[in-house]
Amino acid sequence: MGALSSRLSWVLSLVVSVLLAAPAHAGASLTAKALTVPGATLQQLTLAVTPADTGGLRLQLDAARADVPAMGWRRVGLHLDALLQRDPQGRWVLDGPLQLLRAPGAALSDATISLQVDQAANTLLVDLRQGKARATTAVPLDQPTHAQIELKNLPFGWLQGLIGTVWSGRATGGRVNALVALDRRTDGIQASGQFDLSALGFDSPTGKLAAQGLGGGGRFTLNTADGPASINLESTLRGGELLLGPIYANLPDHAVQLSLDAQARGGAITVSRLRVGDPDAMQLRGAIAFNAKGDLASLNLSQLQLSLPMAYQRYGRAWLATYGLRDMTARGQLSATLDLREDGLHAFDFDTDGVDLADADGRLAVVGLRGGLDWSRSGRRQATNLSWQSLGLYRLMHGSATSHWQSENGVLSLQQPVSMSLLGGQVRISDLDWAPAAAKGQRLDTSMAVSGVDMAAFSRTMGWPQFPGTLGGAITGLSVSGDRVVLTGGLSLNVFGGFVDITGLALQQPFGDNPVLAGDIALRQLDLGAITSVFDFGSITGPLDGHVNGLRLVNWQPVAFDAQLLASQGGRISQRAVNNLTSVGGGGVAAGLQGAVLKLFKTFGYDRIGLNCRLQGSVCHMSGLEPTADGYTIVDGSGLPHLNVIGHQAEVDWPTLIRRLKAAIDGNAPVVR
Structure with missing residues (x-):
């Protein structure tokens, strides 16, 4: 102006x-x-x-x-x-x-x-x-x-033309009071003075740099005449919202000190000196740069001190939400440094005397975090210790532990194995090497073992029907590529007198809105009597084998798999289990066995039971032991009265099938007549 x-x-x-x-x-x-x-x-x-x-x-x-x-x-x-x-x-x-x-x-x-x-x-x-x-x-x-x-x-919009000479953004609102001394030069201007702002707003073409409702004041110098446009700012901000790339700030009503030296050229912005002082939340010193598209190009924090929960509420909430961690509770103090350049991460460290964190969905929780980590892309850094009283992942709370770390030549390594209690069992991490600057898929190398986890406690924690047994297994390798985690090795559940083996595990967006889990499951000699008693399906005796291959869960809901369940060694099946299997398969009782006769017997002998489901999209393609003229055999009876159960529906809507299973477990399945 x-x-x-x-x-x-x-x-x-x-x-x-x-x-x-x-x-x-x-x-x-x-x-x-x-x-x-x-x-x-x-x-x-x-x-x-x-x-x-x-x-x-x-x-x-x-x-x-x-x-x-x-x-x-x-x-x-x-x-x-x-x-x-x-x-x-x-x-x-x-x-x-x-x-x-x-x-x-x-x-x-x-x-x-x-x-x-x-x-x-x-x-x-x-x-x-x-x-x-x-x-x-x-x-x-x-x-x-x-x-x-x-x-x-x-x-503020009246200064849009002047803003456009140094940056591609635009003013969106607010008013300015100022006292300015201005000198025109051949190729620009030099200005200095003091100002105060109210309800200031601006935006960038990509929407990655923006503000609204900012208030404050201070002193500035501006030079657009000698090379890149430069500005020096010593100010205080009060209230409003500010977006700087991945960082969103919801500023308090009290004064936040902001001082910086910045240069702008071709739409790119380099802040060579940045200081932020929010008394009860954050102290920051460093530098930051954005390219012409508004993307973060580099970030160097020589000092970062956070006081929780205020730092999370004002500056960390939106950033952590992008990783799926929402509505967190946080307490404690944390200090850190960071060196992020155009070619990637070069160094970081953090230290705390005590931090508690927990997200609202139970995906991550840590109590009594103490110590820190110190990593550099090159050279050797001092050894550090990191301990916690409890560590929770997906509602599974692990016990206390202390870990010892050393960074050398870009690899942060666990120096000693770490053991944690978990639901009556133990999780042991034998080794872990983390290379934050390595190529994707080569950043993490670890091996761990799980033993003796109580499946009754596990199922209660996950909100499942409780069943006895133990969980164990070994993860011999783990790789991370982007937001995808792939595990080699497997887990084995000793449940229902048999084993459930899980292999080929991969987890994508573990803390995102829609995490994706993939894997293969093999069933070996499970006791059907124990299974049906836990899930109240009706009694079936005999061993069960099978598999669930190509399992894919999105937000923990199945969207694809190929499942085959087979009881091939014979046993007994109750009248209620017959009714429920009939309901699931959308079929009926074969060989002219009438409902009146069926009601005379509580259990029936069978030679084989087989039921298959291949889920694609929202449709389950069903089959059984072998095809019949009008369907497929689910139960092949044995002895007298001889009982066969035939399924007639080859394609069943998945939500419909789930409703049938739930009704069967709840005792509301239709009675065969």
Whole structure:
């Protein structure tokens, strides 16, 4: 706005100078195809001067196009209709309406101007007003490149043209008060002063740099004349929201200290010195840079001190939500440093005397975290210890442990095995090497074992029906690529007198909104009597084998698998289990066995039971032991009465099948008649 006032001052000063040198007479007019003054060019210019009824001269100035490069103005129209006269002190005074057309931010679209030329004081004074906004500029007549400017209640959008000369963003709201000293140079401006802001807003083309509702004040210097545009800022902010790449800040009402040195070129922004001081939340010193697209290019934090929960609530909530960690509770203090460059992560460390964290969905929880980690891309760093009282992952709470770490040549290594209790059993991490700067898929190498986990406690924790048994197994390798975790080795559940072996595990977006789990499951010699008693399906005896291959869960709900269940060694099946199997398969009892006869027997012998489901999308493609003329055999009976159960539905909607299974377990399945 200061540059705006000074440019208009130069144009009007030129007009007044012409009038002083050659007194105007009635009907004087001037036209010019182009007129160039320092810092500005006017095209298709017309000037008409006529006597005013009240004395003095009426001055009408129009320019079809005004270009002011330092202000970022192109093709701005200008119209002035004012009264020019001398006051009792002999000063030239000009008053009247001023309109600019197509100015960035609609600046001065319906303004009034008061201009005073005081040759004795060597001063040109310009006062511009529109609504509540006011800009007052004082320019020495013998040094028109310098101006002293006072802005009151100025719409921030009026500075859009000036912002556009150093950055691709745009002003979206707010008002500015300022006292500024401004000097025009050949290729830009130099300015310094003090300011205060209210409800300030801005945005970038990519939406990655933005703010709204910012308040505050401070001092600044701005230089757009010597190389990249540079700014020095010493300020305090109060309230509002600020987005800087991945970092979203919800600022408090009390003062937050912000100081920086920044440079801008070609839309890219480099903050070479950054300091933030929020007394009860965060202290930060470092540097940050963004490329022309608004993406984070580098981040160096030489000091970061966080006080939780305030630091999380104001600065960490949105960032952690991108990793699926929402509505966290947090307590404690943490200090850290970080060196992130264009070619990746170079170093980090953190240390704490005690931090508690937990997300609302139970995906991550840690109590009594103490110590820290220290990693560098090169060289050897000091050894560190990290301990916790309890560590929870997906509602599974592990016991206390202390881990010992050492960073060397870019690899952070676990120095000793770590053991943690888990639901009556134990999790043991034998070794772990983490290389944060390595290529994707090569960043993590670990092996661990699980033993003796109580499946009854596990099932209670997961909200499943409780069943006895133990969980154990070994993970011989683990790789991380992007947000995908792939495990080699497997887990084995010793349940229901047999084994459930899980292999080929892969987990994508483990803390995201829709985590994806994939794997294969093999069933070996499970006791059907124990299974059906736990799930209240109706009694079936005998061993069960089978598999669930290509299992894929999205947000823990199955979307694909190929399951085959087979009881091939014979046994007994209850009347209720017959009814439930019939309901699941959408079939009936074969061989003319009537409901009246069926009710005479509590159990039936069987030779084989087989049921298969291949889930694709939301449809389960079902089959059994072998096909029949009108379906497939589910139960192949043995002895008298001889019982066969036939399934007739080859394709069943998955939600419908789930409802049938739930009804069977709840005892609401239809009775065979």
